[in-house]
Amino acid sequence: MEKQDELLIASYYxxxxxxxxxxxxxxxxxAFDAMPFRDAFVKSRLQSGEGPIALLMPSLYVALVLPRETIFDQYASDFEAIDRQLGRFARNVKTTYKKEKEGNIAFTRHIRNAVSHARTEWMGDGARFHDENTKTSEAFSAEIGIQGLNWLMSALQQxxxxxxxxxxxRQASDNNA
Known part of the structure; x- marks a missing residue:
């Protein structure tokens, strides 16, 4: 198995x-309440409802950044399908990217860049993502609520x-050959 696939599989876990x-x-x-925890403050914050937001950033990193570097080209049509559907969940979308004027916005690429460059702002009901190309002065921003983010995570997981x-x-085929 290739090293990139090993990394992707471990990240999938x-x-x-x-x-x-x-x-x-x-x-x-x-069970979580009874679990001993070294940092009582973190445990209390996770129990107070911050768990989904706390896990969202590393989840987006695993689901967008690593696949972009390893399998994006092979599954480009799957990412494009997510982009089309994600438009239903996005609010306050602004883009100055010339290629996106026709309405085909590469949400997954922009969210990936925002996560990679720490340009994500948490809101009470979701997150705001900002991506920019400093060489061309093009920029993108959008807000996606929790429901849309949950849908996105599920689609990326698939x-x-x-x-x-x-x-x-492939491995089963190689073993049978």
């Missing part, structure tokens, strides 16, 4: 753990899972 933790409302569970399944099929 973390992404899945984060998603399952949120889906199962782990931070609100009696792309990584698709890659994992492709690897499994």
């Amino acid at each position: 973390a992404l899945t753990w984060w998603a399952e933790t949120l889906n199962q409302r782990h931070f609100e569970s009696p 792309i990584v899972l698709k890659r994992v399944r492709d690897i499994q099929i």
Whole structure:
């Protein structure tokens, strides 16, 4: 297996753990409440409802930055499909990117850049992302609510899972040859 695939798979484990933790409302569970925690302040903040926001940034990093560097070209049409659907969730979208004037906004690329360069601002009901190309003075910004971010994470998780399944099929084929 290629080193990039090993990194992607290990990251997928973390992404899945984060998603399952949120889906199962782990931070609100009696098991989490009973869990010894070295930092009581962090535990209390996670229990107070900040868990989803706290896990969102590393989840977006795993789901966007690593795949962009490893599998983006191979699954470009999947990312484009996410971009088209994500437009339904985005608010206050502003772009000066010339290629995007027709309405085809590369949300995943812009959100990836915003996450990579720490240009993300948390709002009470979601996040604001800002991307800019300092060489061309082009800029993008958009707000996406929690529902849209949850949808995005699920859709991105499916792309990584698709890659994992492709690897499994390839390995099974290699073992049978």
